[in-house]
Amino acid sequence: MLTYTDDAYTLVSNHPLLIAGSQSKCPALVEHPYNICLRDQMYSRYGFLKVRLLSFLLYGCFLGLLTTIILLGKQPEYFFAKTDRNMTNDLDTCAIVSKNLTAANDPEALQTTSYKRVKYSYYTSLIILAVKNFIFIVALFPRIFRIASSLPEICALVLSFVYVYDWTDWQSPVIIRCPIQYQIGAMGLLVAWINLLGYVKRT
Secondary structure (H helix, E strand, C coil), X not given: CCCCCCCHHHHHHCCHHHHHHCCCCCHHHHHCHHHHHHHHHHHHHHCHHXXXXXXXXXXXXXXXXXXXXXXXXXXXXXXXXXXXXXXXXXXXXXXXXXXXXXXXXXXXXXXXXXXXXXXXXXXXXXXXXXXXXXXXXXXXXXXXXXXXXXXXXXXXXXXXXXXXXXXXXXXXXXXXXXXXXXXXHHXXXXXXXXXXXXXXXXX
């Protein structure tokens, strides 16, 4: 059986469910028995519901791990005060503070085994989500403008990675993040929690 067009975008746009969903003046149209039947068949045939639930659970794990990492740490000002230094955005000062805390073997500043396990679990979830978003972008190419719903998640992944990753050797043993890094992480956590609302809506 041949379709009336080979253009995938036209086929999707003319799908009865998409047409029904775009009728703002007749919102009850999506509840028509025919559309409900189509929706049930689509979910059962392609497993969309399972995929969305799996994505939701995976993102929930990512968000939980990121929140745990941030809560295990403390504000940079706390560690700066412990070394009798004023907090500044200067990376050299941050390096001095980190090295002093490492030399003092401060238990509050050092990365514990539990912290490292959470961090590596976070990396795993981040990689999986990054691959998922990459596949999504490739599947929609060249209509890149349709990936707008994924932009908050991509931003959350990038910003959170900037916070968690140990960018220098002197940062590897400690949980202290430099002030700029901490601010970026706070923004990433905010975006990540906001993006959770999108997952709830889509699921």
